[in-house]
Amino acid sequence: MWRVLGQPKVITLLQRSLQSGRLAHAHVFIGPPHVGKLTLAVNLAQALNCASPDPPCGECSPCRRIAAGKHADVQILDLLSSEVKGIGIDQIRDIQSVASLPPYEGRSKVFILDNADLLSHEAANCLLKTLEEPPPTVHLILLTISRSRLLPTVLSRCQEVNLRPVPLRTARDILVRDCGLPSEKADLLSRLSGGCIGWAITASRDDGVLQEREERIAAFIAMSSAGPGRRLAYAAELAAQFGKGRDRVSETLSSWLLWWRDLLLVKAGDEQYITNIDHRTALRSQADRLTVPQIQQFIRHLRAVPRQLEGNVNPRLALEVLLLDMP
Protein backbone atom coordinates (compact mmCIF):
# COMPACT_ATOMS: atom_id res chain seq x y z
CA MET A 1 0.00 0.00 0.00
CA TRP A 2 1.07 3.57 -0.70
CA ARG A 3 2.25 5.13 2.54
CA VAL A 4 2.27 8.76 1.48
CA LEU A 5 -0.70 10.50 3.10
CA GLY A 6 -3.01 13.14 1.62
CA GLN A 7 -1.84 12.80 -2.00
CA PRO A 8 -4.51 10.60 -3.65
CA LYS A 9 -4.29 12.27 -7.10
CA VAL A 10 -0.56 11.76 -7.35
CA ILE A 11 -0.88 8.13 -6.27
CA THR A 12 -3.61 7.46 -8.85
CA LEU A 13 -1.44 9.01 -11.56
CA LEU A 14 1.58 6.87 -10.72
CA GLN A 15 -0.51 3.73 -10.26
CA ARG A 16 -2.11 4.15 -13.70
CA SER A 17 1.27 4.69 -15.34
CA LEU A 18 2.60 1.57 -13.61
CA GLN A 19 -0.37 -0.57 -14.61
CA SER A 20 -0.24 0.56 -18.25
CA GLY A 21 3.53 0.04 -18.40
CA ARG A 22 3.99 3.70 -19.33
CA LEU A 23 5.82 4.92 -16.26
CA ALA A 24 8.43 7.53 -17.15
CA HIS A 25 12.04 6.59 -16.41
CA ALA A 26 12.85 9.95 -14.89
CA HIS A 27 10.64 11.84 -12.46
CA VAL A 28 11.00 15.00 -10.50
CA PHE A 29 8.86 15.23 -7.37
CA ILE A 30 8.26 18.86 -6.44
CA GLY A 31 6.83 20.08 -3.15
CA PRO A 32 7.59 21.84 0.13
CA PRO A 33 9.61 20.13 2.89
CA HIS A 34 7.77 17.30 4.71
CA VAL A 35 4.98 17.06 2.15
CA GLY A 36 5.87 13.41 1.40
CA LYS A 37 8.28 13.49 -1.55
CA LEU A 38 10.75 10.98 -0.13
CA THR A 39 8.01 8.66 1.16
CA LEU A 40 6.44 8.69 -2.30
CA ALA A 41 9.78 8.02 -4.00
CA VAL A 42 10.44 5.03 -1.71
CA ASN A 43 6.88 3.80 -2.39
CA LEU A 44 7.49 4.01 -6.12
CA ALA A 45 10.77 2.10 -5.77
CA GLN A 46 8.81 -0.54 -3.84
CA ALA A 47 6.06 -0.66 -6.48
CA LEU A 48 8.71 -1.25 -9.16
CA ASN A 49 10.23 -4.16 -7.26
CA CYS A 50 7.31 -5.55 -5.24
CA ALA A 51 6.67 -9.31 -5.38
CA SER A 52 2.94 -9.13 -4.70
CA PRO A 53 0.14 -8.73 -7.31
CA ASP A 54 -0.89 -5.44 -5.68
CA PRO A 55 2.27 -3.33 -5.56
CA PRO A 56 3.56 -1.75 -3.40
CA CYS A 57 2.36 -4.19 -0.74
CA GLY A 58 4.83 -3.02 1.90
CA GLU A 59 4.97 -6.59 3.27
CA CYS A 60 6.99 -8.69 0.81
CA SER A 61 10.74 -9.07 1.13
CA PRO A 62 11.67 -6.49 -1.55
CA CYS A 63 9.24 -3.91 -0.08
CA ARG A 64 10.65 -4.46 3.40
CA ARG A 65 14.26 -4.34 2.25
CA ILE A 66 13.64 -1.09 0.34
CA ALA A 67 11.91 0.51 3.36
CA ALA A 68 14.88 -0.51 5.52
CA GLY A 69 17.37 0.92 3.02
CA LYS A 70 18.88 -2.53 2.44
CA HIS A 71 17.85 -3.28 -1.15
CA ALA A 72 20.83 -3.48 -3.51
CA ASP A 73 18.98 -1.87 -6.41
CA VAL A 74 17.55 1.16 -4.64
CA GLN A 75 19.90 4.01 -3.77
CA ILE A 76 18.90 7.16 -1.93
CA LEU A 77 21.34 10.04 -2.05
CA ASP A 78 20.50 13.10 0.01
CA LEU A 79 22.57 15.92 -1.40
CA LEU A 80 22.10 17.85 1.83
CA SER A 81 23.70 15.20 4.03
CA SER A 82 27.29 15.74 5.02
CA GLU A 83 28.54 12.52 3.42
CA VAL A 84 27.13 13.38 0.00
CA LYS A 85 27.55 17.17 0.14
CA GLY A 86 29.03 18.59 -2.98
CA ILE A 87 28.02 15.71 -5.26
CA GLY A 88 30.06 16.14 -8.37
CA ILE A 89 30.61 14.70 -11.74
CA ASP A 90 32.48 11.67 -10.33
CA GLN A 91 29.51 10.55 -8.23
CA ILE A 92 27.17 10.99 -11.21
CA ARG A 93 29.55 8.87 -13.31
CA ASP A 94 29.41 6.24 -10.52
CA ILE A 95 25.61 6.27 -10.76
CA GLN A 96 25.83 5.95 -14.52
CA SER A 97 28.15 2.98 -14.34
CA VAL A 98 25.99 1.23 -11.69
CA ALA A 99 22.91 2.05 -13.78
CA SER A 100 24.40 0.37 -16.83
CA LEU A 101 24.48 -3.00 -15.02
CA PRO A 102 21.34 -5.16 -14.74
CA PRO A 103 19.44 -5.10 -11.42
CA TYR A 104 21.12 -7.23 -8.79
CA GLU A 105 18.18 -8.56 -6.78
CA GLY A 106 15.03 -6.88 -8.11
CA ARG A 107 13.39 -5.87 -11.38
CA SER A 108 14.30 -2.18 -11.40
CA LYS A 109 17.18 -0.05 -10.29
CA VAL A 110 15.96 3.14 -8.66
CA PHE A 111 18.12 6.16 -7.88
CA ILE A 112 16.53 8.77 -5.63
CA LEU A 113 18.31 12.12 -5.42
CA ASP A 114 16.92 14.16 -2.54
CA ASN A 115 17.54 17.93 -2.58
CA ALA A 116 18.47 17.50 -6.24
CA ASP A 117 18.74 21.27 -6.67
CA LEU A 118 22.11 21.06 -4.91
CA LEU A 119 23.62 19.21 -7.88
CA SER A 120 26.49 21.17 -9.33
CA HIS A 121 25.95 22.54 -12.84
CA GLU A 122 28.57 20.16 -14.14
CA ALA A 123 27.01 17.15 -12.37
CA ALA A 124 23.52 18.08 -13.59
CA ASN A 125 24.79 18.25 -17.16
CA CYS A 126 26.45 14.87 -16.75
CA LEU A 127 23.20 13.46 -15.35
CA LEU A 128 21.36 14.60 -18.47
CA LYS A 129 22.79 11.73 -20.44
CA THR A 130 21.27 9.17 -18.07
CA LEU A 131 17.99 11.11 -18.07
CA GLU A 132 17.99 11.15 -21.85
CA GLU A 133 18.41 7.46 -22.50
CA PRO A 134 18.04 5.54 -19.25
CA PRO A 135 18.47 1.78 -19.54
CA PRO A 136 14.96 0.20 -19.47
CA THR A 137 15.36 -1.12 -15.93
CA VAL A 138 16.57 2.19 -14.49
CA HIS A 139 14.43 4.83 -12.81
CA LEU A 140 15.66 8.18 -11.58
CA ILE A 141 13.65 10.23 -9.12
CA LEU A 142 14.79 13.76 -8.31
CA LEU A 143 13.28 15.52 -5.29
CA THR A 144 13.18 19.29 -4.96
CA ILE A 145 11.21 21.99 -3.16
CA SER A 146 10.91 24.18 -6.25
CA ARG A 147 11.07 23.54 -9.99
CA SER A 148 12.81 26.89 -10.47
CA ARG A 149 15.85 25.42 -8.69
CA LEU A 150 16.49 22.82 -11.39
CA LEU A 151 18.03 23.40 -14.79
CA PRO A 152 15.38 23.62 -17.54
CA THR A 153 17.31 20.96 -19.45
CA VAL A 154 16.94 18.57 -16.48
CA LEU A 155 13.24 19.39 -16.01
CA SER A 156 12.43 18.86 -19.66
CA ARG A 157 13.68 15.28 -19.47
CA CYS A 158 11.65 14.38 -16.38
CA GLN A 159 7.99 13.75 -15.69
CA GLU A 160 6.99 16.39 -13.15
CA VAL A 161 4.90 15.35 -10.18
CA ASN A 162 3.67 18.11 -7.87
CA LEU A 163 2.92 17.35 -4.24
CA ARG A 164 0.89 20.10 -2.63
CA PRO A 165 0.20 20.70 1.06
CA VAL A 166 -3.17 19.24 2.02
CA PRO A 167 -6.06 21.46 3.20
CA LEU A 168 -6.32 22.03 6.93
CA ARG A 169 -9.42 19.90 7.47
CA THR A 170 -8.04 17.00 5.41
CA ALA A 171 -4.77 17.14 7.35
CA ARG A 172 -6.64 17.05 10.66
CA ASP A 173 -8.79 14.10 9.52
CA ILE A 174 -5.72 12.16 8.38
CA LEU A 175 -3.96 12.76 11.71
CA VAL A 176 -6.98 11.50 13.65
CA ARG A 177 -7.89 8.58 11.36
CA ASP A 178 -4.51 7.32 10.13
CA CYS A 179 -2.22 8.39 12.97
CA GLY A 180 -4.63 7.97 15.90
CA LEU A 181 -4.04 11.45 17.34
CA PRO A 182 -6.59 13.00 19.70
CA SER A 183 -8.57 15.65 17.79
CA GLU A 184 -7.25 18.62 19.77
CA LYS A 185 -3.62 17.68 19.07
CA ALA A 186 -4.46 16.86 15.44
CA ASP A 187 -6.03 20.30 15.09
CA LEU A 188 -2.94 22.09 16.43
CA LEU A 189 -0.45 20.01 14.44
CA SER A 190 -2.38 20.29 11.19
CA ARG A 191 -2.37 24.08 11.57
CA LEU A 192 1.33 24.23 12.46
CA SER A 193 2.29 21.87 9.62
CA GLY A 194 0.79 24.11 6.95
CA GLY A 195 -0.62 20.95 5.36
CA CYS A 196 2.73 19.13 5.18
CA ILE A 197 1.67 15.92 6.89
CA GLY A 198 5.20 14.60 7.34
CA TRP A 199 6.02 17.48 9.67
CA ALA A 200 2.88 16.84 11.72
CA ILE A 201 3.70 13.14 12.06
CA THR A 202 7.28 13.89 13.16
CA ALA A 203 6.02 16.46 15.68
CA SER A 204 3.47 13.96 17.04
CA ARG A 205 6.26 11.45 17.75
CA ASP A 206 9.02 13.77 18.88
CA ASP A 207 8.15 16.00 21.87
CA GLY A 208 11.29 18.03 21.18
CA VAL A 209 9.67 19.63 18.11
CA LEU A 210 6.82 21.19 20.09
CA GLN A 211 9.15 21.99 22.97
CA GLU A 212 11.35 24.01 20.62
CA ARG A 213 8.28 25.79 19.30
CA GLU A 214 7.25 26.71 22.86
CA GLU A 215 10.70 28.19 23.47
CA ARG A 216 10.46 30.23 20.28
CA ILE A 217 7.01 31.54 21.18
CA ALA A 218 8.17 32.42 24.70
CA ALA A 219 10.95 34.47 23.07
CA PHE A 220 8.52 36.21 20.67
CA ILE A 221 6.27 37.17 23.59
CA ALA A 222 9.21 38.33 25.72
CA MET A 223 10.65 40.41 22.87
CA SER A 224 7.38 42.28 22.35
CA SER A 225 7.87 44.06 25.68
CA ALA A 226 11.69 43.96 25.85
CA GLY A 227 13.92 47.00 25.59
CA PRO A 228 16.63 47.51 22.93
CA GLY A 229 19.33 45.72 24.96
CA ARG A 230 17.45 42.42 25.20
CA ARG A 231 16.32 42.65 21.61
CA LEU A 232 19.90 43.09 20.40
CA ALA A 233 20.98 40.12 22.55
CA TYR A 234 18.27 37.95 20.96
CA ALA A 235 19.34 39.13 17.48
CA ALA A 236 22.92 38.14 18.33
CA GLU A 237 21.72 34.71 19.51
CA LEU A 238 19.84 34.14 16.24
CA ALA A 239 22.81 35.36 14.19
CA ALA A 240 25.06 32.88 16.03
CA GLN A 241 22.59 30.06 15.20
CA PHE A 242 22.60 31.21 11.58
CA GLY A 243 26.37 30.88 11.52
CA LYS A 244 26.08 27.20 12.56
CA GLY A 245 23.24 26.26 10.23
CA ARG A 246 20.54 28.17 8.44
CA ASP A 247 17.63 25.82 9.06
CA ARG A 248 16.93 26.75 12.67
CA VAL A 249 16.89 30.46 11.95
CA SER A 250 14.64 30.03 8.94
CA GLU A 251 12.30 27.89 11.10
CA THR A 252 12.29 30.64 13.74
CA LEU A 253 11.48 33.28 11.13
CA SER A 254 8.69 31.11 9.66
CA SER A 255 7.16 30.59 13.13
CA TRP A 256 7.48 34.28 13.79
CA LEU A 257 5.73 35.15 10.55
CA LEU A 258 2.88 32.78 11.47
CA TRP A 259 2.68 34.47 14.88
CA TRP A 260 2.32 37.89 13.28
CA ARG A 261 -0.18 36.59 10.74
CA ASP A 262 -2.17 35.35 13.73
CA LEU A 263 -1.99 38.82 15.31
CA LEU A 264 -3.48 40.27 12.13
CA LEU A 265 -6.26 37.64 12.14
CA VAL A 266 -7.04 38.28 15.81
CA LYS A 267 -7.18 42.00 15.07
CA ALA A 268 -9.55 41.34 12.16
CA GLY A 269 -11.76 39.07 14.29
CA ASP A 270 -10.96 35.95 12.18
CA GLU A 271 -9.67 33.77 14.99
CA GLN A 272 -10.86 30.50 13.45
CA TYR A 273 -7.99 30.73 10.95
CA ILE A 274 -5.15 31.30 13.40
CA THR A 275 -2.27 28.80 13.55
CA ASN A 276 -1.22 29.11 17.19
CA ILE A 277 -4.60 28.13 18.65
CA ASP A 278 -3.02 27.14 21.96
CA HIS A 279 -1.79 30.72 22.56
CA ARG A 280 -4.97 32.70 21.95
CA THR A 281 -4.69 34.69 25.19
CA ALA A 282 -1.14 35.89 24.49
CA LEU A 283 -2.09 36.73 20.90
CA ARG A 284 -5.12 38.74 22.00
CA SER A 285 -3.18 40.69 24.57
CA GLN A 286 -0.38 41.53 22.12
CA ALA A 287 -2.87 42.41 19.36
CA ASP A 288 -4.62 44.82 21.73
CA ARG A 289 -1.47 46.93 21.94
CA LEU A 290 -0.95 47.16 18.16
CA THR A 291 -2.61 48.79 15.18
CA VAL A 292 -3.28 46.97 11.89
CA PRO A 293 -0.75 49.12 9.93
CA GLN A 294 1.92 48.37 12.58
CA ILE A 295 1.30 44.62 12.21
CA GLN A 296 1.28 44.80 8.41
CA GLN A 297 4.53 46.76 8.34
CA PHE A 298 6.32 44.30 10.61
CA ILE A 299 5.04 41.37 8.53
CA ARG A 300 6.57 43.02 5.45
CA HIS A 301 9.87 43.37 7.30
CA LEU A 302 9.76 39.74 8.51
CA ARG A 303 9.13 38.54 4.96
CA ALA A 304 12.10 40.51 3.65
CA VAL A 305 14.63 39.07 6.08
CA PRO A 306 14.99 35.55 4.56
CA ARG A 307 15.77 37.16 1.20
CA GLN A 308 18.32 39.43 2.87
CA LEU A 309 19.92 36.43 4.60
CA GLU A 310 20.17 34.58 1.29
CA GLY A 311 21.87 37.62 -0.20
CA ASN A 312 24.98 39.30 1.01
CA VAL A 313 23.53 41.16 3.98
CA ASN A 314 25.35 40.71 7.30
CA PRO A 315 23.01 38.33 9.23
CA ARG A 316 23.53 39.99 12.59
CA LEU A 317 22.80 43.43 11.17
CA ALA A 318 19.66 42.23 9.36
CA LEU A 319 18.36 40.54 12.55
CA GLU A 320 19.22 43.53 14.77
CA VAL A 321 17.32 45.90 12.48
CA LEU A 322 14.37 43.47 12.48
CA LEU A 323 14.26 43.21 16.27
CA LEU A 324 14.57 46.97 16.78
CA ASP A 325 11.83 47.58 14.21
CA MET A 326 9.32 45.36 16.06
CA PRO A 327 6.46 47.55 17.39
Ligand SMILES: [Zn+2]
Ligand atom coordinates in the same frame (compact mmCIF):
# COMPACT_ATOMS: atom_id res chain seq x y z
ZN1 LIG B 1 5.72 -5.73 -1.91
